[in-house]
Structures are given as structure tokens and as C-alpha cells.
Amino acid sequence: MSEKNYKILFLGRMFLGLVFAYSGFTKLMEPVENFQGGMTAYEIIPYVLIPFLARVIPWIEFLFGSFLILGYLPRVSALVLAVMSLSFVLLIPATRIVTGALPANCGCFGEGSLIHLKPLQVLTMDLFNTFIGMRLAFLKTHPFSLATLLETKP
Amino acid sequence: MKTNLRSILTGILLVLFLAGTIFFIKRNKPVPALPPKSVPGALGLPAALKVRGPAAAPVKIVEYSDFECPSCRVVQADIQNLFRNYPGKVQLTFKHYPLTSHKWSIYAHQAAECMNAQGKFWLYQDTLYEKQSEWAPSNVPPIEILARYARELGADMDRFGKCMADVAVARDIYAEKEEGNKRQVSATPTFFLGEERFVGPKEMQERGENAVRKVLGLPPKPVPEKKQEPGTPFFPAGIPKQQGA
Numbered sequence: 001m002s003e004k005n006y007k008i009l010f011l012g013r014m015f016l017g018l019v020f021a022y023s024g025f026t027k028l029m030e031p032v033e034n035f036q037g038g039m040t041a042y043e044i045i046p047y048v049l050i051p052f053l054a055r056v057i058p059w060i061e062f063l064f065g066s067f068l069i070l071g072y073l074p075r076v077s078a079l080v081l082a083v084m085s086l087s088f089v090l091l092i093p094a095t096r097i098v099t100g101a102l103p104a105n106c107g108c109f110g111e112g113s114l115i116h117l118k119p120l121q122v123l124t125m126d127l128f129n130t131f132i133g134m135r136l137a138f139l140k141t142h143p144f145s146l147a148t149l150l151e152t153k154p
Numbered sequence: 155m156k157t158n159l160r161s162i163l164t165g166i167l168l169v170l171f172l173a174g175t176i177f178f179i180k181r182n183k184p185v186p187a188l189p190p191k192s193v194p195g196a197l198g199l200p201a202a203l204k205v206r207g208p209a210a211a212p213v214k215i216v217e218y219s220d221f222e223c224p225s226c227r228v229v230q231a232d233i234q235n236l237f238r239n240y241p242g243k244v245q246l247t248f249k250h251y252p253l254t255s256h257k258w259s260i261y262a263h264q265a266a267e268c269m270n271a272q273g274k275f276w277l278y279q280d281t282l283y284e285k286q287s288e289w290a291p292s293n294v295p296p297i298e299i300l301a302r303y304a305r306e307l308g309a310d311m312d313r314f315g316k317c318m319a320d321v322a323v324a325r326d327i328y329a330e331k332e333e334g335n336k337r338q339v340s341a342t343p344t345f346f347l348g349e350e351r352f353v354g355p356k357e358m359q360e361r362g363e364n365a366v367r368k369v370l371g372l373p374p375k376p377v378p379e380k381k382q383e384p385g386t387p388f389f390p391a392g393i394p395k396q397q398g399a
Binding site for chain 2: 025028029030031034036038040041044058059060063066067070072073079099100101103107110146147150
């Protein structure tokens with residue numbers, strides 16, 4: 001792989017990690033009910049799952065986002081985040097088709113966050129995130145990562 | 155083998171560090187004591203403060219809430235308990251904090267502010283929470299439903315209609331929200347008792363009453379182990395509650 005591509009993927013790793021780590025962090029700083037409220041706005045998510053998902057998703061986002069930034073288990077982290085991005089990509093059009101409407105705010109970041117995206121903006125970002133996450137998951141070595149450091153024999 | 159062990163240990167340490175950071179920050183979130191400022195009211199009239207309880211009450215609570223938020227509905231029972239258990243000792247001031255993730259919230263807040271102009275804020279607030287599952291899941295702006303609630307409470311519908319169309323009212327609501335933002339409110343419901351902050355029903359249930367008792371010079375009550383599952387999402391009309399969590 002060319003050095004240029006390598007650098008681009010490194011930046012992609014940082015971007016993907018930061019987006020998810022920040023998203024999880026802002027949600028974890030607020031009562032879980034806020035995120036539950038955000039999820040209920042997507043009317044196709046089964047109500048029975050919402051309390052559980054609202055408690056688990058922010059932790060997954062924060063931990064795997066941080067892992068990706070640091071380069072710990074980068075391939076697994078990238079795959080997890082790519083799958084999550086893909087599920088958001090599918091959720092938005094599915095909600096639009098089933099309910100005929102979309103929530104005003106995507107609910108991806110906490111209420112106190114500096115970022116508030118509309119569903120179509122987040123759809124674009126998640127398409128990009130899915131692509132970059134999949135690409136990173138297939139990359140065997142990751143520069144400036146804990147994984148490389150841990151593999152180095154002392 | 156050695157590398158695997160190193161990797162696993164690093165992972166455990168990382169998870170502990172990251173989770174610890176979250177818990178630490180959450181625990182030590184700053185509570186700035188900015189004084190609330192009054193905002194001008196609807197239709198150019200001075201704001202009728204949304205206050206319940208006597209002015210001389212030693213316990214003064216400020217609540218930032220969103221009418222479409224399920225946890226704000228849940229916490230109402232705890233607030234009622236405070237008024238019931240400490241009659242004449244508690245005063246509650248309501249502040250609008252419509253969350254952007256709740257698409258009909260601002261309509262409900264505007265309707266409540268319009269009812270405030272007619273001296274019926276608290277009755278209307280109770281109706282909004284009680285019937286949250288009726289108006290919140292609406293596919294269109296629930297203006298007709300909100301107007302029906304106002305009519306049922308005997309509002310002057312001419313005034314109510316004019317007020318609902320007044321952008322100044324919405325501006326005032328957002329000014330109150332901004333005031334909340336300046337106090338670092340980012341979630342609903344958030345309560346301030348003096349400089350102490352309680353976020354969400356769980357904190358209010360676990361620490362709220364004892365904070366009130368502390369102000370009143372009463373000994374603390376033992377905290378109930380688990381009173382209520384907070385923030386169960388609301389259920390759209392037609393979906394039986396048993397299907398939910």
C-alpha cells in the first residue's frame with residue numbers, strides 16, 4: 001500500500017474513533033432517559049429493546065471509539081464501529097419508509113453536545129464511516145497504534 | 155503467548171481507565187451557581203413565573219423539564235410527594251427546556267406558556283404529562299390535541315390561538331432554555347436545590363428528598379433500594395404497556 005493511502009487510512013481511523021468516542025461520551029454524561037427519548041423518535045425500534053440499547057450503545061461507542069484512536073484491537077474496533085454505522089445507515093431510510101417521517105434531530109450525540117445533526121446529514125456521515133470502518137478492518141497493520149507496540153518483541 | 159497476555163492486560167487496564175474516567179467526570183460535574191434571570195413573558199406582558207408553593211417556603215427548587223421527555227413525566231410523582239410530605243415548605247419553579255430530539259416538544263411548551271398567561275400552567279402541565287402517550291407520538295404537529303386540552307381546562311381559546319401563533323412566546327421559551335444552558339443543564343429533568351443539582355428521576359428519588367430534609371433540618375431518610383425503573387419510554391396510543399420494558 002502506498003504511503004499516501006496509509007496516511008489517509010490513519011486519518012480515517014482517527015476520524016471514526018473520535019466521532020464514536022465523542023458520541024458515546026456525550027450520551028454517557030447525560031441521564032440514559034435522554035437517549036431513550038432520542039431512540040423512541042425512531043418509531044421502528046421495538047420499545048422492549050430501547051432501555052437495554054440505550055444503556056449499552058453509548059458504552060460500545062465510547063470504548064471502541066477510544067480503542068480505535070489508541071489503536072488497541074484496531075481491526076475488531078473498526079469492524080464493530082462499521083457494523084454500527086451500517087445499522088444507522090439502514091435505520092434512517094427504514095424509519096422514513098415505515099413511518100413516513102424522520103426525527104428532527106438524529107439523536108446521535110447527547111443534548112449537551114456541540115454537534116447536532118439532522119438525519120440526512122448523519123446518513124451521509126455513516127455511509128462514509130461504514131466504508132472507512134470496513135477498509136480499516138481489512139488492513140493488517142495500523143501505524144501509530146498500541147497493537148503495533150504490543151506486537152513488538154521487547 | 156506472552157504478547158497475548160500483554161494485550162489482554164492492556165485491554166483490561168484500558169477499559170478500567172476509560173470507564174473510571176466516565177464515572178469520575180460524571181460524579182464531579184461542576185454545579186455552577188448562576189442566579190436564574192427572569193425573562194419577558196408572552197405577548198409583551200411581564201412573565202407570570204411558573205411557581206408552585208409559597209414564596210416563604212424554605213426549600214426552593216428550580217426544575218428544567220421537557221414535556222415530551224418520559225423521565226420528566228416519571229419524576230412528577232416524586233415532586234408531588236415532596237409537596238404532600240412537606241406542606242408549605244417547598245416552592246417549585248418550572249423552567250422550559252425543550253429538547254431538540256423531541257420534535258413536538260416546543261409546541262407543547264408554547265401551549266403551556268400560553269396557558270400560563272391565563273393562569274392555568276400547572277393544570278395544563280399535569281395534562282401534558284398525563285396524556286404524553288397521546289400527543290407525543292403524533293405524526294403531525296399535535297396543535298389540535300393541545301388546543302383540545304386547553305379547551306377542556308376552560309381556556310379563552312381566542313387568546314390561546316393568538317398566543318400559539320406568537321413567535322415571541324417561542325423566543326421566550328428558548329431564552330429559558332438558554333438560561334438552563336448557562337447553568338450547564340444538558341439533560342431533563344434537571345433540578346436545582348440551591349446550588350445542588352439533581353439530574354434524572356433516579357437522582358431525585360435517591361438524593362432529592364434527603365436534600366430537602368437537610369434544608370429543613372430533619373434527619374435523612376433511608377434511601378429506598380429500588381423505587382422505580384426510571385425513564386421507561388412512553389408508549390404510543392394503541393400499544394399496550396405490557397409490550398414495553
